[in-house]
Amino acid sequence: xxxxxxxxxxxxxxxxxxxxxxxxxxxxxxxxxxxxxxxxxxxxxxxxxxxxxxxxxxxxxxxxxxxxxxxxxxxxxxxxxxxxxxxxxxxxxxxxxxxxxxxxxxxxxxxxxxxxxxxxxxxxxxxxxxxxxxxxxxxxxxxxxxxxxxxxxxxxxxxxxxx
Numbered sequence: 434x435x436x437x438x439x440x441x442x443x444x445x446x447x448x449x450x451x452x453x454x455x456x457x458x459x460x461x462x463x464x465x466x467x468x469x470x471x472x473x474x475x476x477x478x479x480x481x482x483x484x485x486x487x488x489x490x491x492x493x494x495x496x497x498x499x500x501x502x503x504x505x506x507x508x509x510x511x512x513x514x515x516x517x518x519x520x521x522x523x524x525x526x527x528x529x530x531x532x533x534x535x536x537x538x539x540x541x542x543x544x545x546x547x548x549x550x551x552x553x554x555x556x557x558x559x560x561x562x563x564x565x566x567x568x569x570x571x572x573x574x575x576x577x578x579x580x581x582x583x584x585x586x587x588x589x590x591x592x593x594x595x596x
Contacts, residue, residue, distance in 0.1 A: 443492075447490075447493045460479060467566070470559045471557075475558070488502055520578075
């Protein structure tokens, strides 16, 4: 039995859940180690990774609803990838007029503010969305997030395979 076949179904969902929690944990470690100030879009992506993890756990616990879980995870990953692409664009343009926190708060900013009040260590947004404070291999955190959400989408192809 090949590795791809072994990752179809429950094992794939569990690995996806662990992977998303690991990404959030790595982000928190990097944030603390480098004293980074996450922006509302960063926190929203963090929320979406946690949502993917929760949905993946649902898929592992109730695998008969596989199309529901795959669809919900897919929509969430596309939303996360879109958010990360938008943040990447903001970092590239670097126009203060486009920055988060100017003008009326968006739905995302209101959600992040509310979450930040509920649990500040995980969800407090204090940075600017256009800041490129951290890079690895010349890619910003937003760039890496685009790749990670793309990885989630690819993993759905493996998880959804029939045995």
